[in-house]
Amino acid sequence: MAGPVDAFLKISLAVSLLGAAGSVGYYYSVYLPARDVQMDNERRLEEARADIARKAAEERAQQERDAAEQRRALERGAAQVNYEACISRVENTYHATWASNCKGVAEKVRKARANCTLGPTTCDSIHAAPDPGPNCSLPTTIASSINASMQQGKDRCLQESKAGLQ
Secondary structure, eight states: OHHHHHHHHHHHHHHHHHHHHHHHHHIIIIIHHHHHHHHHHHHHHHHHHHHHHHHHHHHHHHHHHHHHHHHHHHHHHHHHHHHHHHHHHHHHHHHHHHHHHHHHHHHHHHHHHHTOOSOHHHHHHHTOOOOOSTTOOOOHHHHHHHHHHHHHHHHHHHHHHHHHHO
16 A cells, blocks of 8 residues: 555655745735835835825925915015005104195284384385295204204104014
Protein backbone atom coordinates (compact mmCIF):
# COMPACT_ATOMS: atom_id res chain seq x y z
CA MET A 1 0.00 0.00 0.00
CA ALA A 2 2.89 2.20 0.19
CA GLY A 3 2.57 2.86 -3.46
CA PRO A 4 -0.87 4.48 -3.53
CA VAL A 5 -0.29 6.45 -0.32
CA ASP A 6 3.03 7.56 -1.65
CA ALA A 7 1.43 8.68 -4.91
CA PHE A 8 -1.38 10.39 -2.96
CA LEU A 9 1.12 12.24 -0.83
CA LYS A 10 3.09 13.29 -3.88
CA ILE A 11 -0.05 14.54 -5.59
CA SER A 12 -1.21 16.28 -2.39
CA LEU A 13 2.19 17.90 -2.03
CA ALA A 14 2.13 18.99 -5.68
CA VAL A 15 -1.41 20.38 -5.33
CA SER A 16 -0.41 22.18 -2.11
CA LEU A 17 2.64 23.66 -3.81
CA LEU A 18 0.55 24.68 -6.82
CA GLY A 19 -2.05 26.29 -4.47
CA ALA A 20 0.65 28.15 -2.57
CA ALA A 21 2.33 29.24 -5.80
CA GLY A 22 -1.05 30.30 -7.18
CA SER A 23 -1.76 32.33 -4.05
CA VAL A 24 1.64 34.01 -4.20
CA GLY A 25 1.21 34.60 -7.94
CA TYR A 26 -2.27 36.08 -7.41
CA TYR A 27 -0.94 38.32 -4.62
CA TYR A 28 1.88 39.71 -6.77
CA SER A 29 0.18 39.75 -10.15
CA VAL A 30 -3.40 40.81 -9.27
CA TYR A 31 -3.82 42.03 -5.69
CA LEU A 32 -0.75 44.28 -5.33
CA PRO A 33 -1.19 46.06 -8.70
CA ALA A 34 -4.90 46.62 -7.98
CA ARG A 35 -4.04 47.95 -4.51
CA ASP A 36 -1.34 50.23 -5.98
CA VAL A 37 -3.83 51.59 -8.52
CA GLN A 38 -6.37 52.20 -5.76
CA MET A 39 -3.75 53.91 -3.59
CA ASP A 40 -2.66 56.06 -6.55
CA ASN A 41 -6.29 57.00 -7.17
CA GLU A 42 -6.78 57.88 -3.50
CA ARG A 43 -3.54 59.92 -3.48
CA ARG A 44 -4.65 61.82 -6.61
CA LEU A 45 -8.08 62.36 -5.08
CA GLU A 46 -6.50 63.75 -1.89
CA GLU A 47 -4.23 66.00 -3.96
CA ALA A 48 -7.24 67.21 -5.93
CA ARG A 49 -9.16 67.88 -2.70
CA ALA A 50 -6.18 69.73 -1.25
CA ASP A 51 -5.84 71.74 -4.47
CA ILE A 52 -9.56 72.61 -4.43
CA ALA A 53 -9.35 73.58 -0.74
CA ARG A 54 -6.26 75.75 -1.43
CA LYS A 55 -7.99 77.46 -4.36
CA ALA A 56 -11.13 78.02 -2.28
CA ALA A 57 -9.02 79.52 0.52
CA GLU A 58 -7.26 81.79 -1.99
CA GLU A 59 -10.62 82.87 -3.42
CA ARG A 60 -11.97 83.59 0.09
CA ALA A 61 -8.85 85.58 0.91
CA GLN A 62 -9.20 87.54 -2.34
CA GLN A 63 -12.87 88.19 -1.64
CA GLU A 64 -11.99 89.40 1.85
CA ARG A 65 -9.30 91.71 0.42
CA ASP A 66 -11.78 93.00 -2.17
CA ALA A 67 -14.45 93.56 0.49
CA ALA A 68 -11.95 95.36 2.73
CA GLU A 69 -10.84 97.56 -0.18
CA GLN A 70 -14.46 98.32 -1.00
CA ARG A 71 -15.13 99.25 2.64
CA ARG A 72 -12.08 101.53 2.66
CA ALA A 73 -13.26 103.16 -0.58
CA LEU A 74 -16.72 103.71 0.90
CA GLU A 75 -15.20 105.12 4.07
CA ARG A 76 -13.00 107.47 2.03
CA GLY A 77 -16.05 108.54 -0.01
CA ALA A 78 -18.09 109.11 3.14
CA ALA A 79 -15.22 111.06 4.69
CA GLN A 80 -15.00 113.21 1.56
CA VAL A 81 -18.76 113.85 1.63
CA ASN A 82 -18.57 114.72 5.34
CA TYR A 83 -15.61 117.03 4.71
CA GLU A 84 -17.41 118.82 1.88
CA ALA A 85 -20.56 119.15 4.02
CA CYS A 86 -18.49 120.58 6.88
CA ILE A 87 -16.81 123.10 4.56
CA SER A 88 -20.21 124.06 3.17
CA ARG A 89 -21.56 124.66 6.70
CA VAL A 90 -18.50 126.78 7.56
CA GLU A 91 -18.91 128.84 4.38
CA ASN A 92 -22.65 129.27 4.95
CA THR A 93 -21.97 130.43 8.49
CA TYR A 94 -19.29 132.80 7.16
CA HIS A 95 -21.67 134.34 4.60
CA ALA A 96 -24.51 134.60 7.12
CA THR A 97 -22.21 136.21 9.71
CA TRP A 98 -20.82 138.62 7.13
CA ALA A 99 -24.33 139.62 5.97
CA SER A 100 -25.51 140.01 9.56
CA ASN A 101 -22.57 142.27 10.37
CA CYS A 102 -23.21 144.31 7.21
CA LYS A 103 -26.77 144.80 8.34
CA GLY A 104 -25.67 145.65 11.89
CA VAL A 105 -23.08 148.22 10.75
CA ALA A 106 -25.60 149.83 8.39
CA GLU A 107 -28.18 149.97 11.20
CA LYS A 108 -25.66 151.63 13.59
CA VAL A 109 -24.78 154.22 10.95
CA ARG A 110 -28.47 154.86 10.23
CA LYS A 111 -29.17 155.41 13.94
CA ALA A 112 -26.13 157.67 14.33
CA ARG A 113 -27.27 159.64 11.29
CA ALA A 114 -30.80 159.91 12.66
CA ASN A 115 -29.40 161.22 15.96
CA CYS A 116 -27.06 163.64 14.21
CA THR A 117 -27.86 167.24 15.15
CA LEU A 118 -25.63 168.86 12.56
CA GLY A 119 -26.87 169.85 9.14
CA PRO A 120 -28.07 167.14 6.72
CA THR A 121 -25.04 167.50 4.42
CA THR A 122 -22.64 167.33 7.35
CA CYS A 123 -24.49 164.35 8.83
CA ASP A 124 -24.44 162.66 5.39
CA SER A 125 -20.70 163.20 5.09
CA ILE A 126 -19.93 162.06 8.67
CA HIS A 127 -22.34 159.12 8.62
CA ALA A 128 -22.22 157.94 5.02
CA ALA A 129 -24.75 155.19 4.45
CA PRO A 130 -22.87 151.91 3.98
CA ASP A 131 -24.12 149.06 1.83
CA PRO A 132 -26.49 146.97 4.00
CA GLY A 133 -26.26 144.01 1.58
CA PRO A 134 -24.33 140.81 2.20
CA ASN A 135 -21.39 141.96 0.04
CA CYS A 136 -20.56 145.15 1.93
CA SER A 137 -17.09 146.06 3.09
CA LEU A 138 -16.77 145.71 6.84
CA PRO A 139 -14.31 147.35 9.18
CA THR A 140 -10.98 145.50 9.26
CA THR A 141 -11.36 144.23 12.83
CA ILE A 142 -14.75 142.68 12.14
CA ALA A 143 -13.71 141.30 8.73
CA SER A 144 -10.51 139.82 10.19
CA SER A 145 -12.45 138.15 12.98
CA ILE A 146 -14.97 136.64 10.57
CA ASN A 147 -12.21 135.48 8.20
CA ALA A 148 -10.23 133.94 11.08
CA SER A 149 -13.35 132.15 12.29
CA MET A 150 -13.92 130.71 8.81
CA GLN A 151 -10.29 129.55 8.58
CA GLN A 152 -10.57 127.89 12.01
CA GLY A 153 -13.74 126.14 10.85
CA LYS A 154 -12.02 124.88 7.69
CA ASP A 155 -9.04 123.68 9.73
CA ARG A 156 -11.41 121.84 12.09
CA CYS A 157 -13.12 120.21 9.07
CA LEU A 158 -9.74 119.06 7.77
CA GLN A 159 -8.72 117.66 11.17
CA GLU A 160 -12.02 115.81 11.51
CA SER A 161 -11.64 114.43 8.00
CA LYS A 162 -8.09 113.21 8.70
CA ALA A 163 -9.19 111.67 12.00
CA GLY A 164 -11.98 109.82 10.23
CA LEU A 165 -9.62 108.40 7.59
CA GLN A 166 -7.07 107.00 10.04
